[in-house]
Structures are given as structure tokens and as C-alpha cells.
Amino acid sequence: MRSTTATDHEVPGSSDGAEAPPPTATDAEALTNGSTDGIPSPPPGTRDRRRLGEILVDAGIISDRQVIQALEEKGPDERLGHTLIRLDYTDETSIADAVAAQLGIDRVDPDLESIDPAALDLLPAHLAERHGLLPLRLNAGRLLVATSDPADLVALDDVRVASGVRALVPCVATASAIDRARRRAYREDHAGEALDELAATYDEPEEDDTEAAAEDKPVVRLVDGIISDAVSARASDIHVEPDADGVAVRMRVDGLLRESRRLPRLLGRQVVSRLKIMGRVDIAERRLPQDGRAMTRVDGQEIDLRISTMPTMYGETVVLRLLPRGAQRIELEHLGLSSYARSSIMDALERPQGLVLVTGPTGSGKTSTLYASLTAVSDPTRNVLTLEDPVEVQLPGVNQTQVEPRIGLTFARGLRHVLRQDPDVVLVGEIRDEETARLAVEASFTGHLVLATLHTNDAPSAVARLTDLGADPFLVASSLLLVVGQRLARSVCDHCSVRDEPAPGVVERSGLRSNVLDVANLRRGTGCPACEHTGVRGRTAIGEILPVSGVTRDLIVARSSERSLAQQARREGMATMREEAVQRALEGRITLEEALRVTPDPTEEALHCTHCEATVAEDHVACANCGHDLDAAGCGGCGRAVDDDWNTCPWCRHQLAS
Numbered sequence: 001m002r003s004t005t006a007t008d009h010e011v012p013g014s015s016d017g018a019e020a021p022p023p024t025a026t027d028a029e030a031l032t033n034g035s036t037d038g039i040p041s042p043p044p045g046t047r048d049r050r051r052l053g054e055i056l057v058d059a060g061i062i063s064d065r066q067v068i069q070a071l072e073e074k075g076p077d078e079r080l081g082h083t084l085i086r087l088d089y090t091d092e093t094s095i096a097d098a099v100a101a102q103l104g105i106d107r108v109d110p111d112l113e114s115i116d117p118a119a120l121d122l123l124p125a126h127l128a129e130r131h132g133l134l135p136l137r138l139n140a141g142r143l144l145v146a147t148s149d150p151a152d153l154v155a156l157d158d159v160r161v162a163s164g165v166r167a168l169v170p171c172v173a174t175a176s177a178i179d180r181a182r183r184r185a186y187r188e189d190h191a192g193e194a195l196d197e198l199a200a201t202y203d204e205p206e207e208d209d210t211e212a213a214a215e216d217k218p219v220v221r222l223v224d225g226i227i228s229d230a231v232s233a234r235a236s237d238i239h240v241e242p243d244a245d246g247v248a249v250r251m252r253v254d255g256l257l258r259e260s261r262r263l264p265r266l267l268g269r270q271v272v273s274r275l276k277i278m279g280r281v282d283i284a285e286r287r288l289p290q291d292g293r294a295m296t297r298v299d300g301q302e303i304d305l306r307i308s309t310m311p312t313m314y315g316e317t318v319v320l321r322l323l324p325r326g327a328q329r330i331e332l333e334h335l336g337l338s339s340y341a342r343s344s345i346m347d348a349l350e351r352p353q354g355l356v357l358v359t360g361p362t363g364s365g366k367t368s369t370l371y372a373s374l375t376a377v378s379d380p381t382r383n384v385l386t387l388e389d390p391v392e393v394q395l396p397g398v399n400q401t402q403v404e405p406r407i408g409l410t411f412a413r414g415l416r417h418v419l420r421q422d423p424d425v426v427l428v429g430e431i432r433d434e435e436t437a438r439l440a441v442e443a444s445f446t447g448h449l450v451l452a453t454l455h456t457n458d459a460p461s462a463v464a465r466l467t468d469l470g471a472d473p474f475l476v477a478s479s480l481l482l483v484v485g486q487r488l489a490r491s492v493c494d495h496c497s498v499r500d501e502p503a504p505g506v507v508e509r510s511g512l513r514s515n516v517l518d519v520a521n522l523r524r525g526t527g528c529p530a531c532e533h534t535g536v537r538g539r540t541a542i543g544e545i546l547p548v549s550g551v552t553r554d555l556i557v558a559r560s561s562e563r564s565l566a567q568q569a570r571r572e573g574m575a576t577m578r579e580e581a582v583q584r585a586l587e588g589r590i591t592l593e594e595a596l597r598v599t600p601d602p603t604e605e606a607l608h609c610t611h612c613e614a615t616v617a618e619d620h621v622a623c624a625n626c627g628h629d630l631d632a633a634g635c636g637g638c639g640r641a642v643d644d645d646w647n648t649c650p651w652c653r654h655q656l657a658s
Contacts, residue, residue, distance in 0.1 A: 052080050059098035062089050092174040099172050106171040110134055110146050110181030111530035122163035125186035131155035134182045141166035148175040183232035223274045231298045242315035254490045254539050275318045279307035286316055323392050330372040336540025344545045349377050354481035355444035359456040365488045365541050366453040377425050386427035387414045411436045419443055428452040434470035441471045444479040459485035459546035460566040463556055477556035485544035487598045489590045490536040493525035500524035502592045510582050510592055523588040540589055544577040578602055
């Protein structure tokens with residue numbers, strides 16, 4: 001939003017930004033033409049244009065004092081709406097709703113609009129990007145345009161002249177929704193045009209993937225278009241994969257791969273060569289894997305690319321990891337974790353020293369959780385340092401270091417030097433080896449708050465993993481504050497979700513009972529433009545929180561099994577990842593099938609009697625083999641079954657409560 005005035009009518013003629021004169025009879029006649037083919041008629045006449053601040057104050061969104069403060073804080077080229085959002089006085093949805101209501105013009109969601117190709121043809125993509133708007137529909141010379149700032153008469157007049165239409169009909173939408181829809185609508189302009197141009201001259205000649213061919217302008221535009229498509233689709237990775245029939249280009253969106261286009265073999269080889277040139281790797285070497293890095297710009301945003309090549313029987317595959325620079329701050333509230341998980345993490349982060357672990361397989365969102373944690377603890381009074389491979393998001397106020405194993409800068413070596421930098425908080429991207437594990441635990445024990453990730457299946461197994469890597473159990477028990485086991489589940493699209501009735505087998509596998517299942521809250525996406533007809537958009541984190549109590553510390557010192565740690569955690573209220581995922585499904589945030597897909601099946605992990613080690617079920621109250629009471633508490637040191645009249649555990653010498 002800009003702090004200029006706003007209009008709520010068609011723009012029938014040129015405007016230089018000056019105050020518009022009262023409407024003439026001719027203007028009124030032009031403005032009151034009836035609505036046709038879905039383009040709404042604007043209100044008759046021209047209202048007095050009002051400043052954005054006045055509109056928001058009258059709507060009760062902000063106060064006069066906040067407007068004054070925002071005007072004082074506003075940069076020379078910053079719009080007032082952006083300043084208000086930056087200061088957390090409001091959000092873009094509230095601004096758009098208020099402007100639409102106060103000016104009496106339509107409020108639209110471009111994500112749900114069917115965009116007319118004829119309207120897109122009238123306005124070049126670069127002009128729509130420059131002015132932050134999107135043409136939606138064209139009828140009888142009138143162009144319906146979505147804009148976040150209907151007061152920008154210069155932009156609207158520029159669009160009217162460039163498109164050659166009789167008049168514009170502005171409607172209000174949020175800037176982010178316009179940006180998403182614009183990228184989606186215009187995305188084929190880059191890659192599609194280049195592909196058509198190459199296809200027109202393509203004749204399957206002998207192999208030609210020299211550097212000159214790879215830098216041919218249509219190939220460059222095609223690669224740029226593929227990357228632009230991926231950014232628009234919120235993809236995390238791009239895969240270029242040759243096969244017997246050509247080359248497939250796939251993108252990983254919300255954790256799953258989907259094919260975006262196929263290329264002829266020769267063109268695919270040229271695309272691979274172009275990517276290798278971008279990554280500054282040897283274009284002639286096709287026998288060995290290679291790694292490279294590059295930076296590109298998409299719609300004004302800088303994107304870091306990690307490029308990896310791998311020889312296969314049909315040629316080289318290339319995988320690009322997309323890492324946007326200057327991404328939006330990650331907050332714990334935005335991850336989708338339960339309120340209990342968030343409060344547990346915040347409690348641990350408020351401690352001056354200790355170790356917080358986030359575990360899970362690759363792609364489970366561990367780094368995002370750590371970044372959100374850093375955002376919560378980063379302030380001018382703390383020295384926050386990170387060791388990462390690579391640095392995925394640049395965080396203001398945080399000193400971030402990228403490890404470089406090729407020159408000897410490993411996690412272990414970097415951590416030794418980081419501890420000499422007088423840190424308050426240290427983030428270790430991954431604990432991979434004995435030295436890193438030992439240093440991280442010792443650092444957390446000697447006055448530092450250490451955040452780190454581990455590759456384990458669940459929270460209880462993280463403790464065993466640390467000790468297996470060589471960390472001293474006593475130091476682990478003394479320093480460990482919290483373990484978070486995590487998975488990512490695809491979220492149901494908010495725009496097209498409907499009531500879901502899963503199959504009975506799915507209900508049974510989820511651990512629910514059909515007669516108590518509140519099916520009214522289960523949701524499923526049917527597919528719409530906002531989610532590109534997949535029914536899912538974005539992902540939510542599923543967190544398994546392991547509380548580290550006094551009894552748990554005793555179990556760690558005694559080197560108790562993962563099963564004993566898990567059983568003790570369950571006694572203290574830990575919900576498993578499967579239970580957490582099912583709860584997210586009951587809240588309508590993910591489907592029940594997705595909850596089962598992303599979490600481990602508890603039935604596959606057999607439970608055992610603590611007395612005779614026979615296999616038992618989770619709902620058993622006694623062992624079928626020896627009759628042992630499964631609900632009875634075991635030794636606080638090793639978790640083994642003990643008799644009520646014992647004072648000392650005979651296995652670990654732990655003193656038992658009388």
C-alpha cells in the first residue's frame with residue numbers, strides 16, 4: 001500500500017496523479033455502464049480520494065498515533081502499508097479488507113481467480129511486476145485489474161496506455177496474493193517461449209553440448225524459466241534427469257516430486273551443460289560427480305543454488321537446491337507445532353545453558369525449527385553464532401559460518417574456534433561424528449546454550465545416538481534440556497478444503513475408534529488454482545517432545561535402552577509423533593492419510609515386558625508370559641522391573657524409593 005489517495009472507480013483516461021476534477025456527465029455515463037461477463041460495474045461518480053491512513057483509522061484497524069509513528073518510520077521509497085506491516089500494527093489482509101470496504105470496490109483473491117489469457121496478452125509481465133498488479137479479465141474494452149494500491153493513479157494510467165483498453169476497473173487484493181498469481185500466470189512466458197524457439201530449430205543433430213551451445217540465448221532463457229517456475233511453485237529442489245526417451249524436469253514441492261516438463265535429449269544435454277557452467281564445474285567431466293554453487297535472481301529476489309551432478313547410464317543428472325536469500329523471518333508460531341511443543345521449546349530456550357536437540361530424517365524441517373528458535377533468542381544482548389552446511393537463510397543479528405570440509409573447516413574444527421568467540425548461543429547444523437558430539441555436549445555443560453540436529457527416527461533414540469558417538473553419558477544427562485523429534489506433513493489447502501470421510505481401514509490404523517471419531521473436523525482439499533489442483537499447500541511440523549526430568553537423567557547415566565527412555569517419557573506425558581499427527585488431522589490441518597504416511601507405525605516397534613522381555617502390546621496391562629504388572633514402575637536408574645520391598649536396584653545400584 002502507498003500513503004497516497006485511493007480511487008474506487010474505472011480509470012477511463014489519462015491521469016498525472018493530480019486531484020481529479022468532479023465527474024462530468026460524459027464521465028458518469030462511462031462509469032455507469034452495466035456489468036458484463038463478470039466484470040463488476042464501479043460505483044457511479046467519483047468519490048473524494050482519501051489517504052490510506054485515514055481509511056484504516058476510520059475502519060478501526062489502527063490508531064491516529066500509529067499512523068503518525070508509521071509516517072515517521074517510513075523510508076523515502078517505502079509505502080505506508082508496508083511500514084504498518086513492518087511495525088506489526090496490522091497485516092496486509094486487514095489493509096486490503098479495509099480499503100475495499102471503505103472505498104466500496106471489490107475485494108478479490110487472485111489465487112482463486114480464473115485469469116483470462118486475453119487479459120494477460122494485453123500487459124507484458126515486466127510491467128505487471130513493476131506496478132505490482134495483475135490483469136484478470138477483459139470485456140468490451142474494459143480490463144479488470146487486481147491491485148494492492150488503487151490509489152496509484154500513475155501505475156493504473158501506465159497500464160491503461162500500455163494495454164490500449166478503454167478503461168480499467170481496479171479491484172483490491174493483497175500484494176502477496178497478487179505476486180503469487182502473477183508469477184503463476186506469466187511463468188510460461190520465460191521457459192515456454194524459449195522452448196518453442198528451440199523446438200522450431202531442433203533437428204536432433206549429433207551430440208552438441210559444448211559451452212557455446214550451452215550459452216545459446218534460448219537455452220539460457222529456458223534454464224532461467226525453469227528456475228523461475230520452481231520459485232513460483234515454492235519448490236525446494238529441481239531435478240534434471242535423463243532417461244531413454246529424453247530428459248525429465250521435476251520439482252520437489254511440499255516434500256514430493258512432480259514432473260514439470262520433458263525435453264528432447266539434445267536440449268536436455270544443453271540444459272545440463274548450462275547448469276554446470278552456472279555452478280562453475282568442469283563441463284567436460286561427465287564420469288565423476290561434481291558439486292557447485294551459483295546465485296541467480298528471480299523477480300528481484302536473490303536465490304542461492306546448490307548444484308550437484310551425478311553420472312547415470314543415460315547421462316548426467318543434475319539436482320539444484322533452491323535457497324532464497326533474505327527469506328521471511330521464521331517464527332515458532334508459523335511452523336504448525338502444538339502449543340505444548342512451542343511452550344516446551346521456549347522454556348528450554350530461556351535457560352542460560354544446556355543442549356537442545358532436534359531430530360528427524362532429511363527433509364523433516366529440523367533446520368527451520370532451529371532458525372525459528374534462533375529468532376526467538378536473538379537480541380542485542382546475546383552473541384549468537386552458527387555452523388551450517390550450507391547457510392540456508394540469512395538471519396539478521398546472527399553470525400553465521402558455512403563449513404567447508406574441502407579446506408578442513410569441519411563442524412568439529414569450526415566448533416572449537418566458535419567457542420573462543422565468546423558465544424552465548426551456538427547452533428550446530430548437524431552432529432555427525434564423535435568429536436562434534438563431544439564438543440557440543442561439553443560446550444552446553446560449560447555455560448553455552450547449544451542447539452543442534454541429529455539424524456534419528458524419534459526423540460528417545462537421540463540420547464542413545466549421542467552416547468554411541470562417544471559423548472559422556474553423565475555430561476549428556478547433565479546438559480540435555482529437550483529433544484524434539486520432528487516430521488513434516490502436507491497441509492490441507494485452505495481455499496478448497498471440504499469435509500473428509502476416510503476409509504474405515506485408515507481410521508483403524510490411526511488408532512481412533514469410528515464411533516468416537518469426530519469426522520466433521522476432518523478435511524481434504526479438492527484442488528484449486530491456489531494449490532495448483534493438488535489439494536495441499538504448504539507443510540506443518542509434527543513434533544514429539546521428550547521431557548528431560550530427573551528420572552530421565554538417571555536413565556541416561558545408567559545407559560538405559562531407548563525403550564526404557566521412551567516408556568519413561570510416556571509416563572511423563574510425551575505424545576508420540578503418530579498421536580501428534582492424528583491430532584493435527586482431527587483439527588483439520590492435514591488429512592488422516594497424511595498423518596499415517598509421515599509418521600512411524602508404532603505397531604512396527606514391538607514393546608517388551610520389562611521382567612521377561614516377552615513381546616507385549618501397548619494396551620496390555622499384564623505380560624501374557626510371566627504375568628508381570630506392566631503398569632508397575634521400574635527402576636529409576638535402568639528401567640528394569642523391581643520388587644516393591646527392594647531398597648536398591650540389583651542391576652544398577654540405584655536407590656529405590658521406600
